[in-house]
Amino acid sequence: MKLARSQxxxxxxxxxxxxxxxxxxxxxxxxxxxxISIGVNIILAVSLNLINGYxxxxxxxxxxxxAVGAYGSAAVTIYLGPKFFAAFGGSNTFSIGILFFIAxxxxxxxxxxxxxLVGAPSLRLKGDxxxxxxxxxxxxxxxxxxxxxSLGGALGLTGIPSYTTIFWxxxxxxxxxxxxxxxxxxxxxxxxxxxxxxxxAAEAMGINTTRYKIIAxxxxxxxxxxxxxxxxxxxxxxxxTGFNFMRSIEIVVMVILGGMGNNFGVICxxxxxxxxxxxxxxxFRSIADSQMLxxxxxxxxxxxxxxxGLFKFKWPRKAPTAPTPHAG
Amino acid sequence: xxxxxQQIINGLSLGSIYALIALGYTMVYGVLRFINFAHSxxxxxxxxxxxxxxxxxxxxxxxxxxxxxxxFKGLPxxxxxxxxxxxLGSMAICAFLGILIERFAYRPLRNSxxxxxxxxxxxxxxxxENLAQALFGxxxxxxxxxxxxxxxxxxxxxxxxxxIGVLLITFVLMMALQYIVxxxxxxxxMRAVSFNPTAASLVGVNNDVIISFTFGxxxxxxxxxxxxxALNYQSIDPLMGxxxxxxxxxxxxxxxxxxxxxxxxxxLVLGLVETFVNGxxxxxxxxxxxxxxxxxxxxxxxxxxLGKSQVEKV
Numbered sequence: 001m002k003l004a005r006s007q008x009x010x011x012x013x014x015x016x017x018x019x020x021x022x023x024x025x026x027x028x029x030x031x032x033x034x035x036i037s038i039g040v041n042i043i044l045a046v047s048l049n050l051i052n053g054y055x056x057x058x059x060x061x062x063x064x065x066x067a068v069g070a071y072g073s074a075a076v077t078i079y080l081g082p083k084f085f086a087a088f089g090g091s092n093t094f095s096i097g098i099l100f101f102i103a104x105x106x107x108x109x110x111x112x113x114x115x116x117l118v119g120a121p122s123l124r125l126k127g128d129x130x131x132x133x134x135x136x137x138x139x140x141x142x143x144x145x146x147x148x149x150s151l152g153g154a155l156g157l158t159g160i161p162s163y164t165t166i167f168w169x170x171x172x173x174x175x176x177x178x179x180x181x182x183x184x185x186x187x188x189x190x191x192x193x194x195x196x197x198x199x200x201a202a203e204a205m206g207i208n209t210t211r212y213k214i215i216a217x218x219x220x221x222x223x224x225x226x227x228x229x230x231x232x233x234x235x236x237x238x239x240x241t242g243f244n245f246m247r248s249i250e251i252v253v254m255v256i257l258g259g260m261g262n263n264f265g266v267i268c269x270x271x272x273x274x275x276x277x278x279x280x281x282x283x284f285r286s287i288a289d290s291q292m293l294x295x296x297x298x299x300x301x302x303x304x305x306x307x308x309g310l311f312k313f314k315w316p317r318k319a320p321t322a323p324t325p326h327a328g
Numbered sequence: 329x330x331x332x333x334q335q336i337i338n339g340l341s342l343g344s345i346y347a348l349i350a351l352g353y354t355m356v357y358g359v360l361r362f363i364n365f366a367h368s369x370x371x372x373x374x375x376x377x378x379x380x381x382x383x384x385x386x387x388x389x390x391x392x393x394x395x396x397x398x399x400f401k402g403l404p405x406x407x408x409x410x411x412x413x414x415x416l417g418s419m420a421i422c423a424f425l426g427i428l429i430e431r432f433a434y435r436p437l438r439n440s441x442x443x444x445x446x447x448x449x450x451x452x453x454x455x456x457e458n459l460a461q462a463l464f465g466x467x468x469x470x471x472x473x474x475x476x477x478x479x480x481x482x483x484x485x486x487x488x489x490x491x492i493g494v495l496l497i498t499f500v501l502m503m504a505l506q507y508i509v510x511x512x513x514x515x516x517x518m519r520a521v522s523f524n525p526t527a528a529s530l531v532g533v534n535n536d537v538i539i540s541f542t543f544g545x546x547x548x549x550x551x552x553x554x555x556x557x558a559l560n561y562q563s564i565d566p567l568m569g570x571x572x573x574x575x576x577x578x579x580x581x582x583x584x585x586x587x588x589x590x591x592x593x594x595x596l597v598l599g600l601v602e603t604f605v606n607g608x609x610x611x612x613x614x615x616x617x618x619x620x621x622x623x624x625x626x627x628x629x630x631x632x633x634l635g636k637s638q639v640e641k642v
Contacts, residue, residue: 058443060450121627127442128363129626132577136619139574143616245570249454256447293458299451303444304436 006178013174021167032166036234038274039169040227043176045254045270046263047223050180052252053260054189055216056196058131061118062224062251064138065111067243069225070232071151073107074160077233081161100163104172104229111225112218114141119217126199138248142240156239157232164234172230176223181263183219192216196261246292253295256302259309268311330484335603341491341560343599344498348553349576350583350591351505352426352546358522358586359542362442365449366429367550368573369456370422372566374551375471375558376464377418382410382472411474415497415555419548426547427540435536460566468565471558494556501552502592508545509588518542522586575602575618582625584635593633 024032048062081099088095118137125133146154183189191212194202203209232238250273258269277291302310349371356364384402403410433452437445479488509515520528521538529535557572558564579598583590598618606614625632 056443058446121623125626125630128446129581129630131446132363132574132581133619133623133626135574136578136622140616140619143613147612249450252447252450260443290458290462292454293462296451296454296458300433300448300455303440303448303451304433307440307444 006182010174010178014171017170017174018167020170021165024166033234034274034278035166036164036169036230038271039166039173040231040234041251041254041270041274042173042267043169043223043227043230044251045258045266046173046176046180047220047227048251049255049258049261049263049266050183050192051216051220052255053262053266054180054184054196055192055213056260057213057216058127059118059134059217059220060131060245060248060252061134061136061138061141062220063243063245063247064118064134064141065114065221065224066228066231066247067138067141067145067238067240068114068221069107069111069228070238070243071107071145071157071228072110072225073103073229074157074232074238075151076103076106077161077163078157078159096163100168100233103163103233104168104226107229107232108222108225111228112222114225115217115219115221116214118221119214135245135248138243138245142243145240152239154240156237156242158237160232160236160238162233162236164230169230169234172223172226176226177263177267179219179223193261250295253299256299257310259312262309262312265309265311269309331607334485335607336600337485337487337491339600339603340596341494341599342603343579343596344495345553345557345560345595346572346576346579346599347592347595348498348501348549348556349572350579350595351502351588352550353577353580354583354585354588354591355518355542355546357580358588359518359525359539360434362445363449363577364434364543364546365446366433366452366456367546368569368576369453369460370426370429370547370569371550371554371557371573372460372564372569373425373456374418374422374547374554375564375568376460376566377421377551378414378474378555378558379469379471379564381414381417382474405472405474406476408475414474415552418555419551422551422554423544423548426543426550430540430543435539457566457570464566466566468563471562471564473562474555474559490559494560497552497556501549505545505549505588514538514541571615578618578622581622581632584632587632587634590632590634597633 027035044062044066048059051057051059051062077099080102084099084102085091085095088098114137118134121133145151151157184192191202191207194205194207195209195212199209228243254269254273255266257273258264258266276294280291349367352367352370353364356362356367380400382403382405384400403414429452433448434445437448475490475493477488477490479486480492507515509518517528517533517538518541520531520533521535525535528538553572553576554569557568575598576595579594580591581594582598583592583594585591598621601621602614602617605611605617
């Protein structure tokens with residue numbers, strides 16, 4: 001079987017994450033936590049990049065999808081886990097792996113369904129309205145989880161087993177990047193860019209803009225849900241406030257800083273913005289509390305001076321020219 | 329029955345605050361066609377301006393301990409004169425803040441894509457919130473009683489003078505706004521810019537001045553809303569604007585964004601609905617109800633209650 005270059009890269013990335021995961025007990029616990037957050041943030045940022053960057057549908061509710069996935073997968077491991085182990089004869093590495101896979105997939109699927117629910121009304125909305133509706137969706141999700149006692153209510157859900165490892169996190173991150181990159185670079189995926197560039201023109205050219213928008217939301221939500229599952233099984237505790245508007249903003253900042261519609265830049269930004277708070281806490285204690293202040297100033301300055309993002313470089317290869325910004 | 333009337337009074341006083349904030353959203357949308365996310369933080373700034381004018385403050389340069397450069401003792405509380413001075417002063421401060429925001433954050437992006445402006449607006453909103461947290465501290469502060477407050481029994485109803493004050497002040501401000509927009513030269517120019525910016529500038533309207541004026545006007549109303557809100561809830565903190573701001577935006581969309589009477593109507597309707605939900609057994613869902621209304625209205629009547637639908641032209 002002949003593999004394309006991108007598939008080789010995917011395989012190598014998964015193999016490396018398996019290898020690193022094998023030696024993870026040798027890694028400092030604090031450093032391991034940061035590594036896993038980097039992986040989770042890469043998944044979140046790249047999946048949001050499909051919605052915000054490539055398709056141009058500004059969503060402010062990504063933490064909502066993450067919450068759905070986190071609660072969904074945690075519910076699976078907490079409520080189905082014991083029965084599953086009883087049927088499979090005890091918990092060993094293999095059965096835990098299968099259970100965790102099922103839990104992550106379930107979390108992703110529930111989040112994808114939420115993605116359809118948000119995507120469907122958003123067809124009629126543009127720009128600012130969509131941003132507010134997705135923001136509202138994130139808030140509604142939090143209010144709903146606060147009112148479900150079996151999922152911990154406002155106090156949060158405790159007792160989630162810690163299944164997340166480097167292998168799972170970076171394996172999923174590699175798959176996410178691969179899937180998003182392949183979708184966008186395929187013939188089919190040109191439709192996302194067309195919707196981003198000019199919706200009316202895209203429709204006139206016979207592109208089903210509705211379907212593209214829904215698919216962007218569903219794929220983005222699916223991976224955000226999985227990221228939520230990984231997050232839940234890393235922290236072993238989730239509560240509704242952990243998925244608030246600020247969390248969504250954090251992901252949006254990663255996408256904007258990296259450059260909308262530029263996966264490489266978005267990955268760089270996700271790594272940078274996860275390391276930044278840790279570095280600030282370590283070396284610059286006095287300004288560590290002003291992290292959000294720095295984010296907001298970064299956002300404004302970036303929009304005023306470099307709207308294409310920090311990590312947009314001219315590659316030697318001939319790149320497609322960026323669409324000229326048009327006045328609304 | 330009396331409980332029903334009581335809820336209506338409570339709902340109207342909450343709704344009129346939403347209406348005051350919603351007016352700012354709707355006016356800015358009218359002239360610039362974008363949502364000023366920072367508006368909810370101007371609302372917060374208004375409440376803080378009122379707090380410091382009433383409680384007094386000390387101005388100290390960094391490194392100068394014990395010796396304040398400037399001490400302001402604060403205005404007497406619970407007096408009508410000082411109360412109205414605080415209200416007007418905070419409106420003036422916020423009008424200036426709104427004009428500053430427009431000048432330095434939004435004007436340089438006048439010709440760039442809508443998405444960039446939206447992101448900048450979110451950035452300005454976060455900046456104001458975090459700046460307020462750094463300057464005033466994140467813990468809630470008790471808001472002083474500006475106006476003499478008393479509870480009045482109207483038959484079976486219990487009405488506080490604060491609630492009546494909120495309704496009265498909102499009514500006066502809306503009448504003033506209606507006068508400015510309908511009867512003055514500035515207002516006419518505002519409506520012209522909102523109708524067609526290019527044509528307005530062709531007949532000699534200075535768009536930049538009008539846009540600044542609109543931001544000032546909207547921000548002043550938000551400041552008034554902030555003070556009235558703080559008077560009713562007696563506690564202020566740097567993130568107090570987030571939820572009322574979002575709900576006021578919903579109110580603006582509900583009434584038809586860009587439509588001034590619509591914003592007032594939407595605010596009152598939303599305030600009433602929320603108060604009734606809060607009084608029912610679904611009270612834990614109160615914060616979600618505004619967003620549910622938003623999604624429903626955008627699905628079934630995206631132009632809002634009083635708005636006119638528009639077809640997108642290429």
